Amino acid sequence: MGRRSDHSRVELHALILAAGAALMAETGLSDFSAREVAKRVGYTIGTVHNVFGNVDGLVMAINTATFALWADALEARLAGAEQDRIAVLVDAYFAFARDNPLRWSAIYEHRIAPDAIPEAQGAVRGRLTGIIVREVAAALDRTPDAAVGTLARSLVATVHGHCAFAVSGSWEAMGERDVEGAALARVRESLAAAR
Amino acid sequence: MGRRSDHSRVELHALILAAGAALMAETGLSDFSAREVAKRVGYTIGTVHNVFGNVDGLVMAINTATFALWADALEARLAGAEQDRIAVLVDAYFAFARDNPLRWSAIYEHRIAPDAIPEAQGAVRGRLTGIIVREVAAALDRTPDAAVGTLARSLVATVHGHCAFAVSGSWEAMGERDVEGAALARVRESLAAAR
DNA sequence: ACAGATAATGAACAGTGTTCATTTTAATGA
DNA sequence: TCATTAAAATGAACACTGTTCATTATCTGT
Structure with a gap:
């Protein structure tokens, strides 16, 4: 076939x-x-390659979409939060x-050089960090400058580490119950220290 | 051929x-x-499967060996450390x-259910956590009980999160320079709060 | 109606992991 | 010493994977 x-x-x-x-x-x-993706949409592998270049391109696009969903979820929850927005x-x-x-x-299993991510997708992914920088600044009663950005990204790393262990199940395997509580406690300690 | x-x-x-x-x-x-592994050791794929069951078994064994190397490296560095062992x-x-x-x-890309890891390998992997629990307890002048263990594992998660972003290059891509410094700062804050 | 551009195809290729009947070898026992 | 037994290494077969690209079908503009 050809141009459908x-x-x-x-x-x-x-x-x-x-x-x-x-x-x-x-x-x-x-x-x-x-x-399998090609099969599901009723096209052939060739078409998938035409549109996304290769599998890495498709996975990157999927992961970017995941970031967007994630940011949406955060904003939806924050929208109705009056107090303790950090906990939310x-x-x-x-x-x-x-x-x-x-x-x-x-997102984290697909290791790819950050500079291989197209700028447009980088912007979408950055929205998540942007939300967190904004909230951290608000929690500290500061305007979001470079120092606040660095702290916010460090807190993202902190929460990410806990979340990764929670999702993999390795934390639970060690008999730990409240991973999220631990993450929040660490974040509160660092915010208190920054105040 | 047969039994060589x-x-x-x-x-x-x-x-x-x-x-x-x-x-x-x-x-x-x-x-x-x-x-490729089989080729390098001069045996065939069949032999690799005989010995390790399947690829996941081999990868698990490799990752366990990585944990052992890692624990060795930590202990080697700690052996000569008089003060500020947490920073070391x-x-x-x-x-x-x-x-x-x-x-x-x-280690972290190979997602596998924790209960699929043989007990012997689990013990090897646990050595790393054991070292950290011991050092955290020492830093707090406490004996390693359950609460100290939970805090220590939380600090591992904190450092892991920073380390993952450092190795993936995503932190550097955001213009951040001192990931390790941020991780240490977060750890110090939490240790100070626990004192 | 025709020509040219374009998009979808799918066969071909080089890989992958897994299975398992077969073969070869070493160890054992007579 | 030699036949038997048990074990281990093999490698072909199978079903998959991603990638390439000449071919072909279709649309669009003239």
Whole structure:
């Protein structure tokens, strides 16, 4: 066959991306298959390669979409939060990872050089960090400058570490129950020290 | 062919493990190949499967060996440390990850249910945590009880999060320079709060 | 109606992990 | 010493993977 008018280029992009994200949620990165995605959308592997270049390109796009969903989830939770927004933030952070363990894990299992991420996708991914920088600044009654940004990113790393252990199950295997509580406690200690 | 006496079962196990670890350091988990390991030790894929069951078994064994190396590195650095052993610990933790980025990353990229890890390997891996619990207890002038253990594991998560961002390069891509310094600062804050 | 551009195809290739009947060898016992 | 037995290494077969690219079908503009 050749040029079909079933879908435009952007429609096709969206179609493959959606099916790819769904597959990622089902199988995780290690069992992800571009061929399976092609099968699901009724196109062939060649088409997937035409649109995304290669599997890494597709996975990158899926992971960027995951970041966007994640940021949406954080903002939705923060929207109705009057007090202790930091606790809400940490909880929403964990909740997303727990609700989407395979898609969340895929972000960090797919190791790729940061400069290989297209600028547009980098901007989408950066939204998550932006939210956190804003909230950390607010919690400290400061304007978001470089120092606040560095602290905020460090707190992201802190929470990420706890979240990674929680999702992998290694923390629970050690008999620990309240990973999220520990993460929040560490964040509070560092915020108190920064005040 | 059949039963060769070139190597005993334990020799063969060690041989494949060593070659596998070397390959992991060269390629990382995503490009790791059991067939390539077999080729390098002069046996066939069948033999690798006989000894390690499957690829996951081999990767698990390699990762356990990585944990052992890592624990050795921490103890070596701590052996000559008189004061500020926490700073030495954090630095040694980062140094190992930086010096062995692909092997270190493979530990966390290879997602497997914790209860799938044989007890013997679990013990080896636990040595790392044991060292940290001991040092955290010492830093707090306490005996290592459950509460200290929980705090120590939380601090491991904190440092892990920073280390993961450092090794992936995502922190540097955000213009941040001193990831390790941030990790140590967070640890100090939490230790101060626990005192 | 035709020509040119474009998009989808799918066969081909080189890999991967896994299985398991077969073969070869070493150890054992008569 | 020699036949038997048990064990280990093999490697072909299978079903998958990602990637490439010449071919072909289709749309679009003239």
